[in-house]
Amino acid sequence: QVQLVESGGGLVQAGVSLRLSCVASGRIFSINTMGWYRQAPGKQRELVGTIGDDGSTNYADSVKGRFTISRENGKGTVYLQMNSLKSDDTAVYYCNAQGRRVGGMGYGNFEVWGQGTLVTVSL
Secondary structure: OEEEEEEOOEEEEOOOOEEEEEEEEEOEEEEEEEEEEEEOOOOOOEEEEEEOOOOOEEEOOOOOOOEEEEEEHHHOEEEEEEOOOOHHHOEEEEEEEEEEEEEOOEEEEEEEEOOOEEEEEEO
16 A cells, blocks of 8 residues: 655745645555646646656646756655745645555555645735
């Protein structure tokens, strides 16, 4: 069983910064891609950005230049540094991880989601 636990959400004013963290635990052999997604009220879940195990990143156009994803491979942790927050960034932010796990029958693939953390940006 692989689990993700996010932290760092909260209520902030527009223009400030916030950092989210996500920690993976369980019988993990390797984590390939980690990423952040968000879902605003009344909208579908959308990609914020991803980071590969080689450090390569990919961002949604709406957050480019403001958000930065980083990871600590040895700790199974991914971060989302959010700067210059806008009211449009208000959403539940979800962490995602894909990789290989170790099970009783050997290795297998996994993809898991965190429970989500709410970020509210006020004007």
